[in-house]
Amino acid sequence: VSRHVEVRVAVVLLTIHGGALKALLVPQRDGSYALPSGTLGFDEPLSAAAERVMQSAGAHADYLEQLYTFGNLPPSSSERFIEVSYFALVPSAGPAGMPADGRPVPGGPAWFAEGEQPSLILDHANIVKAARIRLRGKLSYTAVGFELLPEVFTLAELQNIYELILGKQLDKRNFRRKIYELGIVEPTGEERASFRGRPASLYRFKAEVFEQIEAKRDILAF
Amino acid sequence: VSRHVEVRVAVVLLTIHGGALKALLVPQRDGSYALPSGTLGFDEPLSAAAERVMQSAGAHADYLEQLYTFGNLPPSSSERFIEVSYFALVPSAGPAGMPADGRPVPGGPAWFAEGEQPSLILDHANIVKAARIRLRGKLSYTAVGFELLPEVFTLAELQNIYELILGKQLDKRNFRRKIYELGIVEPTGEERASFRGRPASLYRFKAEVFEQIEAKRDILAF
DNA sequence: ACAAAAGTGTTAAATGTACACCCATGC
DNA sequence: GCATGGGTGTACATTTAACACTTTTGT
Numbered sequence: 001v002s003r004h005v006e007v008r009v010a011v012v013l014l015t016i017h018g019g020a021l022k023a024l025l026v027p028q029r030d031g032s033y034a035l036p037s038g039t040l041g042f043d044e045p046l047s048a049a050a051e052r053v054m055q056s057a058g059a060h061a062d063y064l065e066q067l068y069t070f071g072n073l074p075p076s077s078s079e080r081f082i083e084v085s086y087f088a089l090v091p092s093a094g095p096a097g098m099p100a101d102g103r104p105v106p107g108g109p110a111w112f113a114e115g116e117q118p119s120l121i122l123d124h125a126n127i128v129k130a131a132r133i134r135l136r137g138k139l140s141y142t143a144v145g146f147e148l149l150p151e152v153f154t155l156a157e158l159q160n161i162y163e164l165i166l167g168k169q170l171d172k173r174n175f176r177r178k179i180y181e182l183g184i185v186e187p188t189g190e191e192r193a194s195f196r197g198r199p200a201s202l203y204r205f206k207a208e209v210f211e212q213i214e215a216k217r218d219i220l221a222f
Numbered sequence: 223v224s225r226h227v228e229v230r231v232a233v234v235l236l237t238i239h240g241g242a243l244k245a246l247l248v249p250q251r252d253g254s255y256a257l258p259s260g261t262l263g264f265d266e267p268l269s270a271a272a273e274r275v276m277q278s279a280g281a282h283a284d285y286l287e288q289l290y291t292f293g294n295l296p297p298s299s300s301e302r303f304i305e306v307s308y309f310a311l312v313p314s315a316g317p318a319g320m321p322a323d324g325r326p327v328p329g330g331p332a333w334f335a336e337g338e339q340p341s342l343i344l345d346h347a348n349i350v351k352a353a354r355i356r357l358r359g360k361l362s363y364t365a366v367g368f369e370l371l372p373e374v375f376t377l378a379e380l381q382n383i384y385e386l387i388l389g390k391q392l393d394k395r396n397f398r399r400k401i402y403e404l405g406i407v408e409p410t411g412e413e414r415a416s417f418r419g420r421p422a423s424l425y426r427f428k429a430e431v432f433e434q435i436e437a438k439r440d441i442l443a444f
Numbered sequence: 445a446c447a448a449a450a451g452t453g454t455t456a457a458a459t460g461t462a463c464a465c466c467c468a469t470g471c
Numbered sequence: 472g473c474a475t476g477g478g479t480g481t482a483c484a485t486t487t488a489a490c491a492c493t494t495t496t497g498t
Contacts, residue, residue, distance in 0.1 A: 393461075393462070393463085395462095395463085396460075396461065396462085400460095415469075415470085416469085416470095417470095418469080418470060418471080419468075419469060419470080420467060420468035420469050421468075421469065443460095444460095
């Protein structure tokens, strides 16, 4: 038995899919599931390990952030490891689309909403919960919400994301006013036909503008 | 050379002392300084290691929270480790007092303000900076500010802490109104004579009340 | 013409911000 | 009696929250 503490890296990938915020989980041999995870290489920076682990699950995210390091002692085991967790946001692919790399392989990684989540190994259920809480917390004072959208989106889609993550309804007019006043989106000039009803204008996120105002808290508080 | 990644734990202890927010630093053999830190034991939970490391520096804190895990590759070394950092708040001992366990041993750990800080090993300067930022961020939506005060304090002392950490002056009347309205302090009925001028009423923090309102953000935003 | 989603302003309430004087004590 | 820090209330500006109807499209 090794007397060394092993360092592992786990990534919570979140995306919006089918009207729910879902996490990517990898099936294990024993029927349970786990976050994409792996052992930290000796010459590997932590964030590089997180990227590697994401790729090994067939996913990619532009937004990656360290979440928390879990170091509970396993109930009874001759192994000891700590798990450095990350959370990552994957853009959804529009109203009815799949998440970016989400053509699910049968028996491979799959996306799960909070309620439908199977049982997870170790601390992983807690890690997923921590990621959801972190996302909710950051929603109001950063632009993380935009990381869940494709490059071009409608304001209704943006509002849906806020409503989903915050778990409450928002007033359409107040929401749009705030977004306009901040000047963090620009119209593409294009429109997109909805399933039914009037077509919606498409917008693009203006990262430059956001960086300038990022200092002040509660920019996007609803 | 070991091919194992070693896990280390480092703690940023912060306190208010002499009108400044100071961090506890331990002198090294080579004249530089470091955070209190040590290697994680095989059977030791992370938070236990943080406590142990604090004690070995002769300090104690009621408030301890994980900060961030640093895993940079050292520029050239056959060793590799990651460092799980914690931040801790030590109550000051009143207006002119020393921090709780702060009778400094010559050549031992000592408290340093941001400007007076000597050069630190590895990432430690960044870790201290991260702790200061985290403290500032949490000040407005948690009661961490109270963790820097002794059990009994004056409202002026409380306000000083907020001003110090936020780096700006606050209006006395508005500050007190907010504290009163929240009902998170209760008068002890005692007073304390100031160096000069009218004696100040003493208050105690009401943790119970705070927990009830903790849900809402920006409770203590100034 | 109707069903469905997009888009648009105004008002009231709550919150935050600015501001100046009296009070109790020690010297 | 004066210098020092403790203590208090009011008015204005800003922000947030609630609310309903018109527009454009596809069928």
